[in-house]
Amino acid sequence: MRSAAVVMAWNVFKFCTALRALGSLMLLLVLGIVGVSYYAVVIANYGPVLIAGGHGSFLAVVVLVLFHALLGLLLWTYFSVVLTDPGSVPPNWKPVADEESGETTPLTSMEFSGHIINLKQPGPLTEIPSPRIRYCRKCNHLKPPRCHHCSVCGRCVLKMDHHCVWVINCVGALNYKFFLLFLIYTFLETTLVSVSLLPHFIAFFKDVEIPGTPGTLATTFLTFVLNLAFALSVMGFLIMHVSLVMKNTTTIEAYEKKTTSKWKYNLGRKKNFEQVFGADKKYWLIPAYSEEDLRRMPALQGLEYPSKSDMDVK
16 A cells, blocks of 8 residues: 555656656747747748738738737736746745635634644544644645645645646746736737738648748748647637636636535626736736735735625525
8 A cells, every 4th residue: 555655656756747847848839839930920921021012011011010019918928927926825824714614703823723733633634623724734834715736836826727837837826817818819829820821821722833932831831730729729728717717716626616606706707807817907918917906906916815705605
């Protein structure tokens, strides 16, 4: 029994190590796809049309302006997700309320100490006498509401949604908005590239002479296929996350089947949306928050979340 547990732990360790290594390759892959798309759209096709002038120059201007604008936003949001800490549990964090029942009465020092002693006793989690506070046995500290342990990062993440190898990072409370914006701008950019290269793609199957070198034509063909595939896959992923935002839940919480119609964190679509994007409309489309939102909305910090009353939850 002990050897089986050791083998399982070793397999999990190897899997997590492989995911961390895969993340670096994904970063290069993202930059590679961006580079190939830039070459196909700007250098190989619409750049020459703009330089040559003529009836196609106006379309070339529109495509190139939109392409560069979306590309800038895509890269901005992407590196914001990569470089932003999703949220860690502060040192010596202590709960000030009953997260399970929504009570606002702080735990007494004696009650708090008693919970810690019980939580650190050996034995399965089911032996914990009270559900009022959560504890991570791997990190050996208390867990705030909606916090989960990430085996890949090796730490607890505030309002963890999932670990994403594409961004070499966890997606959590502090970078979830940036991740959603990255999905939006990726979908718009890949859709624009697919639509703009569609006439060139169709020309491959017609009996007409296509200008350009074989390498240029092959790059255009590959870029269209890649961007169309990404646009379709990201669209499905984006629809899923929009649904999660509207219900104020995460991928992990949805998997745990807690997102019922009486999910206590579901405060209505408007408030649910603001808990991710903030209330200041000027900041909705960029990877940042206003100081006023950060001050007024504790949920953006990842430690405190407003919930429905006990009457609504029951």
